[in-house]
Structures are given as structure tokens and as C-alpha cells.
Amino acid sequence: MAERGIVLATLAGIPKRDRRDVEAEVLLNAWNAIRRGLYRPDPRDKPRDALRKWLHGIAWRLASHYVNSAYVRRAVIHPSPLGLLREPVGIDLHAQIEAREVLDAMASLPGWQREALLSVDDPKGLVAHAKRRRMNPSTAASRLRIARKALALLLRRRR
Known part of the structure; x- marks a missing residue:
């Protein structure tokens, strides 16, 4: 959570309504990867820089998956979905x-x-x-x- 800023900066292109969900998914995936032993930073890097690079990579991948998902490409968010109809609703x-x-x-x-x-x-x-x-x-x-x-x-x- 201390490096939340790098995650949010990476997710800047995602709409605000979904940004918190994707951020939570990034942190959950990072935590699970650490538990599975997949976090192996380069010993030459500073520990904080290595963690920031790694979190940026996870956030970048999840953001690209989010942007390219069918849900995001096809979803039409509108407060009144029936208001989008141009023809009157009723019996034809x-x-x-x-x-x-x-x-x-x-x-x-x-x-x-x-x-x-x-x-x-x-x-x-x-x-x-x-x-x-x-x-x-x-x-x-x-x-x-x-x-x-x-x-x-x-x-x-x-x-």
C-alpha cells in the first residue's frame, strides 16, 4: 500500500468508476505473486525501486487487459438506457x-x-x-x- 501512487499513476487512463476495482486487483495479484514466490527482484536494484518497477509492470498488464476487454469496448453507460431510443416505445x-x-x-x-x-x-x-x-x-x-x-x-x- 505504500507504493499505491505508482499503481494509480499507471491506471490513470482507466475511468474513475472502475479505477478502484482495477487497483484492488493489482494489489491482490501482487500479493498472490509474492506468496507464490514470483517476486524475485534484481539484487543490483534498490529494494524500493525494484518493488516500484514490479508493481508498475503488474498495473500496466492489468490496465491493458481492462482496456481491451469486451466489457469495456461494448458497455454503454447511460443513466436512462431507454432514453437512447429515438423511436417511441410501444406497440408498432x-x-x-x-x-x-x-x-x-x-x-x-x-x-x-x-x-x-x-x-x-x-x-x-x-x-x-x-x-x-x-x-x-x-x-x-x-x-x-x-x-x-x-x-x-x-x-x-x-x-
Whole structure:
């Protein structure tokens, strides 16, 4: 702790909100390294200078790891995260209209095609859906492909 100044000077580029955490990590890593016997200063250096060089090296490495971490590169700190949105938050009327069109189109499809399209929403997957219906999974996949094409054609005609 007596050489805290060299650590803080090395961590000067780190934002203040995280500087104390990185400083604590530097001191913890230094202490653990000493306990493992990794602190072996050059006998020609003065003891305090050797300790300062060594702490500077640890702080430098941890600061570079902090700056290059994905958390720091991608984090957006904002007091009101929803304030960053430029569009109003709420129900999108255009999406509702499109959803109604798709539902109306699905209602006009034959029952087996509706069932094939709804099988996509099965959490266990298409194979489990096919086994419950006692059909080959390839047949279920083929029916799904046919139903998707029919729905796309129907939507194109309506628009």
C-alpha cells in the first residue's frame, strides 16, 4: 500500500468508476505473486525501486487487459438506457397489421398446412412433432416446405 501512487499513476487512463476495482486487483495479484514466490527482484536494484518497477509492470498488464476487454469496448453507460431510443416505445401498428395479414392468410390455408406451419413453434422440434403424428420426419419437413411456399404465395397475391 505504500507504493499505491505508482499503481494509480499507471491506471490513470482507466475511468474513475472502475479505477478502484482495477487497483484492488493489482494489489491482490501482487500479493498472490509474492506468496507464490514470483517476486524475485534484481539484487543490483534498490529494494524500493525494484518493488516500484514490479508493481508498475503488474498495473500496466492489468490496465491493458481492462482496456481491451469486451466489457469495456461494448458497455454503454447511460443513466436512462431507454432514453437512447429515438423511436417511441410501444406497440408498432405496422407490425400488428402485418401480423393480422399473416394470420388471415394462414386461416385460409388447408388444415394440414396450418398444422405444418405451427409445428415450427414446437419447443421439441420438427422431429418430435412428426413422431407424435406418426409420420416420417422427412415427410413433416416436406409438408412444412410446401406450407411455407403456399403461405408466401398467398401473401404475395394479397399484397
